[in-house]
Amino acid sequence: MAFSAQLRPEETQPILSVSGLTTSFKVARGWKPVVRNVSFDIGPRETLAVVGESGSGKSVTAMSIMGLLNPRTSLIEGEIRFDGTSLTRLSDAKIRRVRGSDMSMIFQDASLNPVYTVGFQLTEVLRLKRGMSRSQATEEAVTLLEKVRIPAARKRLGDYPHQLSGGMRQRVAIAMALACKPRLLIADEPTTALDVTIQAQIIELIKLLQDEEHMSVMFITHDMGVVAEVADRTAVMFRGDLVETGTTQEIFARPREAYTKALLASIPRLGSMNGTDFPQPFELIDHRTGEPVAAAATPLPAAPAGSLSLLDVDQLSLRFDVRGGYLNRLIGRVHAVEDVSFSIAPGETLSLVGESGSGKSTTARAIMGLSSMVRGDIRLGGLVAAGPKAAPRSVLCRKQQMIFQDPFASLDPRFRVGDLLAEPLRLHLKLQETEIEQKVVALLRDVGLRPDMAQRFPHQFSGGQRQRIAIARALALDPQLVVADEAVSALDVSVKAQVINLMMEIQRERQLSYLFISHDMAVVERISHRVAVMYLGRIVEIGPRRSVFENPSHPYTRQLMAAAPVPDPSRRQLRRGLVADEIRSPIRPKGFAPALTRMIEVAPDHFVLDLPDHAPEFP
Numbered sequence: 001m002a003f004s005a006q007l008r009p010e011e012t013q014p015i016l017s018v019s020g021l022t023t024s025f026k027v028a029r030g031w032k033p034v035v036r037n038v039s040f041d042i043g044p045r046e047t048l049a050v051v052g053e054s055g056s057g058k059s060v061t062a063m064s065i066m067g068l069l070n071p072r073t074s075l076i077e078g079e080i081r082f083d084g085t086s087l088t089r090l091s092d093a094k095i096r097r098v099r100g101s102d103m104s105m106i107f108q109d110a111s112l113n114p115v116y117t118v119g120f121q122l123t124e125v126l127r128l129k130r131g132m133s134r135s136q137a138t139e140e141a142v143t144l145l146e147k148v149r150i151p152a153a154r155k156r157l158g159d160y161p162h163q164l165s166g167g168m169r170q171r172v173a174i175a176m177a178l179a180c181k182p183r184l185l186i187a188d189e190p191t192t193a194l195d196v197t198i199q200a201q202i203i204e205l206i207k208l209l210q211d212e213e214h215m216s217v218m219f220i221t222h223d224m225g226v227v228a229e230v231a232d233r234t235a236v237m238f239r240g241d242l243v244e245t246g247t248t249q250e251i252f253a254r255p256r257e258a259y260t261k262a263l264l265a266s267i268p269r270l271g272s273m274n275g276t277d278f279p280q281p282f283e284l285i286d287h288r289t290g291e292p293v294a295a296a297a298t299p300l301p302a303a304p305a306g307s308l309s310l311l312d313v314d315q316l317s318l319r320f321d322v323r324g325g326y327l328n329r330l331i332g333r334v335h336a337v338e339d340v341s342f343s344i345a346p347g348e349t350l351s352l353v354g355e356s357g358s359g360k361s362t363t364a365r366a367i368m369g370l371s372s373m374v375r376g377d378i379r380l381g382g383l384v385a386a387g388p389k390a391a392p393r394s395v396l397c398r399k400q401q402m403i404f405q406d407p408f409a410s411l412d413p414r415f416r417v418g419d420l421l422a423e424p425l426r427l428h429l430k431l432q433e434t435e436i437e438q439k440v441v442a443l444l445r446d447v448g449l450r451p452d453m454a455q456r457f458p459h460q461f462s463g464g465q466r467q468r469i470a471i472a473r474a475l476a477l478d479p480q481l482v483v484a485d486e487a488v489s490a491l492d493v494s495v496k497a498q499v500i501n502l503m504m505e506i507q508r509e510r511q512l513s514y515l516f517i518s519h520d521m522a523v524v525e526r527i528s529h530r531v532a533v534m535y536l537g538r539i540v541e542i543g544p545r546r547s548v549f550e551n552p553s554h555p556y557t558r559q560l561m562a563a564a565p566v567p568d569p570s571r572r573q574l575r576r577g578l579v580a581d582e583i584r585s586p587i588r589p590k591g592f593a594p595a596l597t598r599m600i601e602v603a604p605d606h607f608v609l610d611l612p613d614h615a616p617e618f619p
Contacts, residue, residue, distance in 0.1 A: 013044075013084065014041035014042055014043050014044075015042055015043065015044050015046075015082065015083055015183060015184055015216045016041065016042040016065070016080075016081070016082055016184055016216065016218070017041045017042075017079070017080075017081040018038060018039055018040050018041070018061075018065065018078070018079070018080055018081075019039045019078055019079040019080075019081075020037050020038075020039055020077070020078035020079060021035060021037070021038040021039065021061065021064060021076070021077070021078040021079075021080065022035060022036050022037055022038075022076075022077040022078055023035040023057075023060050023061070023064045023069070023074060023075070023076050023077075024074065024075045024077075025073060025074055025075075026072075026073045026074070026075075031075055033240065034057055034060055034240050035057040035060050035061050035064065035240050036240050036241055037078075037241075037242075038057075038061060038078075038237075038241075038242045039078075039242070040235055040242065040245060042184070042216050042217075042218055043216065044214060044216060045210055045211070045214050045215065045216060046216055046217075046232050046233070047210065047216070047217040047218075047219055047230055047231050047232050047233075048217070048218050048219065048231065048232070048233050048234070048235060049219045049220075049221060049226075049227040049230065049231035049233070049234045049235070049248065050062075050218065050219070050220045050221075050234075050235045050237060051220075051221060051222060051224065051227055051234060051235070051236055051237070051263065051492075052222075052236060052237035052238055052263075052492065053222070053238070053263075053464070053492040053494055053495055054222070054462040054464025054465055054491065054492055054495060055239070055462045055464070055465060056237040056238050056239055056240065057237050057239070057240040057241075058188070058220045058237055059188050059220065059462070061237070062105065062186045062188050062218065062220055064076050064080070065080055065087070065103075065186065065218075066099055066103065066105050066186060067087060067090075067092075067095045067099065068105075076088065082098065082102070082103060082184065083102070083183070100125070100129055100180060100182075101129050101180045101182065102182055102183050102184065103182055103183070103184045103185075103186065104177045104178070104180060104182035104184075104185055104186070105177060105185075105186040105187075105188065106173055106174050106177040106185070106186070106187045106188060106190040107173065107188055111173060112161040112169055112172060112173060113161070114160065114161050114162060115160075116160075117157065117158055117159060117160055118145075118156055118157055118158075118159050118160070118161065118164070118172050119138065119141055119156075119157025119158060121172075121176065122137075122141035122144060122145070122157070122172070122175060122176055122179065123137035123138055123140075123141050125176055125179045125180070126140050126141065126179055126180075129179070129180045130179070130180060138157070140179070141157060141175075142154050142157065144175040144176075144178065144179055145157075145171075145172070145175055147175065147178075147205060148171040148172075148174050148175045148201075148202065148205065149171065149198060149201050150168060150171055150172070150175075151357065151585040151586070151587075152585045152587055155322075155587070156168075165356045165357050165361055168356055168357060170190070170191075171198070171202070171356075173190075174190055174202060178205075178209060181209070181213050181215070182215065183213075183214070183215060183216065184215070184216045184217075184218070185206070185209075185210075185215055185216070185217045185218070186217075186218045186220070187206070187217060187218065187219050187220060187221075188220045189220060189221055189222070190202065190206075190219075190221075191203065191221070191223070191226060195353075195354065195355045195356055195358075195519035195560075196519055196520070196521055196560055196563040196564045196565070197355055197559060197560060197563040198355060198356060199226070199519070199563070199565070200563040200565070203226065203229055203230050203565075206230070207230065217230075219231060222464075222491065222492030222493055222496075223493075223565065224263065224264065224267045224493060224567045225267065225522075225564070225565030225566060225567040226565050227248060227567075228248065228252060228565065228566065228567045228568055228569045228571075229565045229566070231248045232247065232248060233245065233246065233247050233248060234246065234247070234248045234251045236251070236257065236259065236260045236263065238259045238287075243257045243259055243260065244256055244257045244259075244260050248569045249569050249570070252264065252567070252568065252569050258286075258287065258288060258289050259287050262286065262287045262494060263492075263493060263494060264567075265283075266282070266284075266493040266494045266496075266497050267493050267522075267567045268282070268493070268496075268497070268520070268522035268523050268525075268526055269522055269567060270521050270522045270525060270561065270564050270566075271525075271549075272522070272525070272526070273525045273526060273545070273546070273549070274546075274549075274550055275546075276299065276546065277299075277302075277544070277546050278299040278300050278301055278302060278529065279299060279300045279349060279504060279526065279527050279528060279529060279545075280298075280299040280300070280526065281500070281501040281504050281505075282497035282498075282500060282501055282526065283497075284497060284498065284501065287494070300347075300349075300504055300507060300508055300529075302345075302347075302348060302529050307345050307346065308345075308346075309343040309344060309345055310344055310345060310346045310348075310380065310381055310480060310481060310513050311343060311344040311367070311378075311379070311380050311381075311385075311481055311513065311515070312343045312377070312378070312379045313340060313341055313342050313343070313363075313367065313376070313377075313378050314341050314376060314377040314378075315339055315340075315341055315375060315376045315377065316337055316339070316340040316341070316363065316366060316373055316375075316376035316377075316378065317335075317337055317338050317339055317340070317373060317374045317375050317376055318336045318337040318359075318362055318363075318366055318371055318372070318373050318374055319333045319334060319335050319336060319374050320333065320334040320336060321333055321334075322334060322587055330590050331589075331590065332587050332588055332589050332590050332592075333587070333588055333590060333592070334586050334587050334588075335536075335537050335586050335587075335588050335592075335594060336359050336362045336537055336586060337359040337362050337363050337366065337373075337537045338359075338536075338537040338538050338594050338597070339538065339594070339596070339597040340359070340363055340376075340534075340537075340538065340539055341539075341597075342532055342539065342542060344481070344513045344514075344515060345513070346480070346511045346513055347507060347508075347511040347512065347513060348513050348514075348529045348530070349507070349513070349514040349516050349527055349528050349529050349530075350514070350515055350516070350528070350529065350530045350531070350532060351516040351517070351518060351524045351527065351528040351530070351531045351532070351545075352364075352515065352516070352517045352518075352532050352534055353517075353518060353519065353521065353524055353531065353532070353533055353534070353560060354533055354534035354535055354556075354560075355535070356519075357586065358534040358535055358536060358537065359534050359536070359537040359538075359586075360485075360517045360534055361405060361485050361517065362537075363534075364402065364483045364485050364515060364517060366378065366386055367380075367385060367386065367400070367483060367515065368400065368402050368483060369385065369386045369390060369393070369396065373386060373387065380396065380399055380400060380480075380481060381399060381480065383395065383396065383399070385400070394428070397424075397428060397477065398428055398477055398479065399479055399480045399481065400479050400480065400481040400482070400483065401473075401474040401475070401476075401477060401479040401481075401482050401483070402474065402482070402483040402484075402485065403467075403470050403471055403474045403482065403483070403484045403485060403487040404470065404485055405485045405486040405489070405517075407458075407466035407467040407469065407470040408458060408459075408466055410470055411458040411466060411469060411470065411473075412458075413457060413458050413459055414457075415457070416454065416455055416456060416457055417444075417453060417454050417455075417456055417457070417458065417461075417469055418440050418454030418455060420458075420469070420473060421439075421440045421443055421444070421454070421469075421472060421473055421476055422436045422437075422439075422440055424473065424476050424477055425439055425440075425476055425477075428477055429477065439476070440454055441454070443472040443473075443475065443476060444472060446472065446475070446502060447468040447469070447471050447472045447499065447502065448468060448495060448498055448499070449465065449468055449469070449472075453465075464491045464492060464495055467487065467488070467489075467491055468491070468495070468499065470487075471484075471487060471499060471503075475506065478510060479512070480511075480512065480513060481512075481513045481514075481515065482503075482512060482513070482514050482515075483514075483515045483517075484503075484514055484515065484516050484517060484518075485517045486517060486518060486519070487499075487503075487516070487517075487518075488500060488518070488520070488523060489518065489519065489520065496523070500523065500526065500527055503527070504527065514527075516528065521560060521561055521564045522564065524545075525545065525549050528545040529544070529545060530542065530543060530544055530545060530548075530605075531543065531544075531545050531548045531549070533548070533554065533556065533557045533560065535556045536586055537586055538597065538609060539597075539609065540554045540556055540557070540608065540609040541553060541554040541556075541557045541606075541607070541608050541609065542599075542606075542607050543603065543605055543606030543607060544604075544605055544606060547603050547604075547605075547606040548606065549561070551602075551603065551606075553602045553606070553608045554608050554609065597609065598610045
């Protein structure tokens with residue numbers, strides 16, 4: 001949606017002008033440029049999308065504009081002008097006054113301080129930047145959390161970041177960035193951790209604020225569907241260079257550079273698997289020529305009929321106490337997971353989809369023995385996998401591994417990547433050092449990283465590269481089951497295709513099973529044998545992937561699919577009214593008795609939740 005026709009004559013000057021930007025980092029041999037001679041403008045009320053694979057320089061460009069790089073280890077050359085003022089010549093004190101009020105940034109990983117509550121961090125911004133009193137700041141913080149659709153917003157003010165899901169933490173970070181109604185918002189992968197429905201809400205919220213506050217947006221993303229949905233113009237970066245710019249319509253319809261063609265061809269498209277029964281690898285694209293390469297392998301068949309299950313989850317329920325009042329009494333419970341049952345066969349992929357807070361990650365943590373269940377039974381290959389009678393962790397670790405949603409939090413920042421990959425090999429396989437070194441090199445190559453990167457620390461990698469390291473570590477012990485919690489959400493489209501093809505190739509070779517948790521419906525459609533849709537802690541629909549995607553029977557499943565961004569600017573739709581929708585809270589009174597789960601079979605092995613009319617937790 002372009003706004004140029006609405007601009008007054010005095011508004012025609014760009015709000016941000018970047019000219020000849022070159023950013024270098026200090027290395028042993030001098031200065032190494034990682035962003036080279038980048039130039040672009042952003043006009044008033046305009047959205048510029050910056051796209052490219054991980055490590056292409058998108059985030060470094062944004063950090064250079066915001067003045068957030070360490071001057072001792074970085075060198076910025078060129079000119080950066082904000083509203084006619086040169087930021088490169090301002091003192092640190094003056095840049096701080098601009099940053100956070102006139103310019104604001106949403107970071108790729110929700111940058112929340114773990115030792116302070118969400119409410120304290122939000123009200124601190126409002127009191128410091130907008131001069132509000134404590135009570136005013138508290139009320140405004142509640143309003144901001146409600147705008148980004150966090151349920152029970154007032155109660156969440158007292159929560160710490162670790163008590164929120166990854167998607168909810170990202171929403172809090174977005175609320176903080178929008179708190180001062182900035183004139184320029186730099187959004188660095190702001191919807192990476194969000195499910196498709198909340199992603200649609202956030203995109204629409206940014207559009208509304210952009211219209212109301214005359215705000216300009218620099219939108220950094222690897223999701224080409226989001227680019228098609230939100231951007232007026234698009235800039236494509238590759239290995240530190242700006243290779244192509246133009247209107248979003250032109251970039252999608254007539255890409256000139258081979259890399260741009262490769263990006264567009266790598267986009268997973270919802271509906272592309274219609275008529276097929278089994279998962280199928282992505283068609284890979286050559287970045288040098290932009291021409292397609294043959295698919296890595298043929299479709300993955302399902303497990304033979306009648307084969308024994310590898311994982312069985314039966315009537316799993318998890319609840320968390322909510323306390324309050326002067327005596328900190330029990331006032332309610334969060335019904336995070338309620339009466340969930342499913343199974344996974346050897347060599348099968350079951351995908352869990354649903355909104356942030358629906359219970360997907362909590363279910364995964366219960367399977368891995370990381371969360372205590374109220375009731376239920378979890379068995380892995382005949383072994384009890386959770387509860388007081390669970391098999392020893394040393395045994396279970398060889399059989400199941402997990403890829404966590406936030407790769408930076410799951411990788412110890414004190415150790416080099418090579419040591420992080422070698423640790424499980426030393427602990428569980430008792431290999432010789434030479435064998436460990438060879439295995440580490442092979443793992444890095446399998447996920448598209450160079451062997452010399454083993455000497456780096458996690459903070460020296462981009463977000464997408466860290467996620468690949470987390471995947472390599474999960475595969476180190478050759479497990480039977482891998483629980484992948486948003487395992488590819490941080491990857492750009494081309495690397496995402498490569499990693500998913502890698503996961504499917506390993507699955508074929510080792511009869512590996514996946515519990516695949518994702519908010520990307522197009523990826524879920526591509527990789528899954530079966531799909532389970534979760535809403536407020538329950539599975540509302542489960543069945544074969546083809547049946548669920550081609551004949552969604554629950555209203556919430558249809559809502560998820562309708563909210564998925566379409567990578568086609570000509571089909572851009574305004575979703576006015578989505579932001580006003582309410583999310584139902586999973587918090588119930590302490591005496592609440594949930595309705596029993598009853599599933600109705602609507603097609604072979606395709607079941608949909610049926611609840612009585614008086615069940616208050618569902619519409």
